Amino acid sequence: MNILEMHNIHTYMAGFHILEGVNLTAEHGKLTILLGRNGSGKTTTIKTIMGLTPARSGEILFQGRPIQKLHDFEIPWLGISLVPEGRDVFSQLTVEENLLIAVRKGKKVPKQRLDYIVDIFPPMKNLFKKKGRNLSGGEKQMVAVARALVNEDKLLLIDEPTKGLAPIMVESMRLALAEIKKNATIILVEQNFEFAGSIADDFLIMEHGKIVCSGEIGDLINNREMQHMYLGV
Amino acid sequence: MTSQLFVNILLSALSLGVIYFLLSSGFALVFSLLRVSNFSHGSLIMWGAYLGIYLVKALSSFSLGLIISAVMIGIILALVEFFLFRRLYGGNPLFELLLTFGLIYILDEAVKLVWGAAIITVDKPSFLQGTVMIYGEPFAILRLYIFGLGAFVCAGLYFLLNKTKLGLIITAGIENKEMVRALGININRVFTFVCWLGGFLAGIAGFVLAYFNGLSPEMGTNQLLNVLVIVVVGGLGSFMGAAIAAVIMGLAEAFIGFYLPELAVLSSFIVMFIVLSIKPSGLLGEE
Ligand SMILES: Nc1ncnc2c1ncn2[C@@H]1O[C@H](COP(=O)(O)OP(=O)(O)O)[C@@H](O)[C@H]1O
Ligand SMILES: [Mg+2]
Numbered sequence: 001m002n003i004l005e006m007h008n009i010h011t012y013m014a015g016f017h018i019l020e021g022v023n024l025t026a027e028h029g030k031l032t033i034l035l036g037r038n039g040s041g042k043t044t045t046i047k048t049i050m051g052l053t054p055a056r057s058g059e060i061l062f063q064g065r066p067i068q069k070l071h072d073f074e075i076p077w078l079g080i081s082l083v084p085e086g087r088d089v090f091s092q093l094t095v096e097e098n099l100l101i102a103v104r105k106g107k108k109v110p111k112q113r114l115d116y117i118v119d120i121f122p123p124m125k126n127l128f129k130k131k132g133r134n135l136s137g138g139e140k141q142m143v144a145v146a147r148a149l150v151n152e153d154k155l156l157l158i159d160e161p162t163k164g165l166a167p168i169m170v171e172s173m174r175l176a177l178a179e180i181k182k183n184a185t186i187i188l189v190e191q192n193f194e195f196a197g198s199i200a201d202d203f204l205i206m207e208h209g210k211i212v213c214s215g216e217i218g219d220l221i222n223n224r225e226m227q228h229m230y231l232g233v
Numbered sequence: 234m235t236s237q238l239f240v241n242i243l244l245s246a247l248s249l250g251v252i253y254f255l256l257s258s259g260f261a262l263v264f265s266l267l268r269v270s271n272f273s274h275g276s277l278i279m280w281g282a283y284l285g286i287y288l289v290k291a292l293s294s295f296s297l298g299l300i301i302s303a304v305m306i307g308i309i310l311a312l313v314e315f316f317l318f319r320r321l322y323g324g325n326p327l328f329e330l331l332l333t334f335g336l337i338y339i340l341d342e343a344v345k346l347v348w349g350a351a352i353i354t355v356d357k358p359s360f361l362q363g364t365v366m367i368y369g370e371p372f373a374i375l376r377l378y379i380f381g382l383g384a385f386v387c388a389g390l391y392f393l394l395n396k397t398k399l400g401l402i403i404t405a406g407i408e409n410k411e412m413v414r415a416l417g418i419n420i421n422r423v424f425t426f427v428c429w430l431g432g433f434l435a436g437i438a439g440f441v442l443a444y445f446n447g448l449s450p451e452m453g454t455n456q457l458l459n460v461l462v463i464v465v466v467g468g469l470g471s472f473m474g475a476a477i478a479a480v481i482m483g484l485a486e487a488f489i490g491f492y493l494p495e496l497a498v499l500s501s502f503i504v505m506f507i508v509l510s511i512k513p514s515g516l517l518g519e520e
Contacts, residue, residue, distance in 0.1 A: 071419070072414045073417050073418055090408055090409065091408060092408060097401050101418075
């Protein structure tokens with residue numbers, strides 16, 4: 001079953017035609033990686049799903065329901081969370097507040113979600129009182145992912161979580177995603193093919209605002225020629 | 234200078250600072266979240282004064298007059314946000330300038346239609362008349378009252394912005410609106426609320442001002458320059474910065490007024506000159 005489908009999505013930004021007919025599917029319960037060179041339109045695809053850069057035409061189905069006409073602030077309520085490319089942890093808020101502001105129902109982060117978050121990112125337990133602006137890059141990334149976990153959402157859109165991280169942080173992020181994947185469907189944008197290949201089930205490759213290739217990750221891992229052609233690996 | 238005199242000037246300075254805080258906080262709050270320079274803020278202050286004093290008389294209640302008028306001024310700005318500002322977001326800033334200047338004319342002329350253009354004196358209620366002795370010097374009860382009100386408003390704003398989820402959303406929205414929306418929050422509603430709050434603060438400020446200066450149709454626009462100077466000194470977009478700048482302005486005006494009376498009218502520009510030469514983005518403004 002597909003949790004998400006995009007059919008012939010066109011998105012414009014500042015008058016530029018960025019997504020030129022994106023077609024993709026993401027299967028329920030799987031981790032799908034979205035690969036592609038810088039500027040190929042991966043972030044725009046994610047933002048278009050979230051309604052932040054709304055599609056001008058085409059259809060987006062979430063669990064079979066068209067969502068492309070919804071307002072950006074309505075989309076998370078369907079059970080979709082975003083971990084944005086720039087992390088976007090609020091610098092004036094504490095880590096605790098960064099999580100709290102993401103809670104959609106209720107007045108605090110449910111205890112069981114908090115435990116789950118600390119389970120996945122043990123260093124988080126010492127960060128709650130810290131302001132966002134005082135976090136290191138790796139800590140910010142942890143908080144950004146944790147923020148997407150407070151609501152028990154069905155689909156997580158995670159945009160380049162390893163960008164700029166030290167190798168040791170990359171490894172702990174890999175372990176965390178492997179854990180998170182047990183309970184949620186993930187679409188992961190990643191440039192680091194080695195990282196992505198080790199945890200993904202399916203892949204999508206983007207080029208010039210289109211998906212040019214997709215399949216099961218094993219097919220890509222075994223196909224050096226394809227890797228070379230699309231990813232320059 | 235005797236220490237008694239010093240304390241007296243200091244208290245006057247601080248109450249002036251509190252008035253400046255009340256005058257500028259609404260503008261600063263709206264600007265910091267919406268990035269709209271609401272030049273009609275002064276006219277809302279004036280409306281708060283006229284309406285507040287009118288209601289005090291009509292209802293024979295000082296506190297009801299204050300609260301109801303402030304709530305209503307808030308509603309005016311919330312409606313302006315909902316029907317007018319909202320069409321301008323992300324557009325040419327010139328439109329915003331034209332709109333808020335247009336509002337000045339409408340609000341100022343409307344006050345003249347209702348209450349006339351003449352200056353109206355305002356009688357203090359009996360409990361605000363007279364002085365108390367503080368540190369051996371007389372101090373006007375009205376100023377003491379301003380302190381209390383300022384402290385109350387300050388504490389309320391602090392609580393709202395730091396201790397409530399709505400406050401977290403406002404603080405987060407000042408920094409990054411897109412991420413707030415991506416968390417499923419309808420930030421347009423928050424904009425409307427913040428405009429209500431900005432108008433509410435303008436209403437309180439106008440009410441307080443009326444007891445010092447009386448009522449005149451120019452009273453608000455006369456304060457607009459002070460408000461703009463405070464917001465620039467505090468750092469555009471920084472609400473806390475504006476609060477600190479307001480107190481500094483009060484101190485500067487009172488102390489420069491005492492030592493160099495001929496420069497008193499320029500005191501706010503002297504502060505602005507000094508602060509901006511050291512830090513061009515203002516006290517708490519981002520570089
Ligand atoms: N705000 C914008 N206005 C105009 N063009 C943009 C904007 N943001 C991104 N682009 C362009 O859109 C293309 C796709 O960008 P993006 O989706 O960020 O790519 P990726 O995430 O794959 O690196 C790039 O060519 C980029 O220059
Ligand atoms: Mg990107």
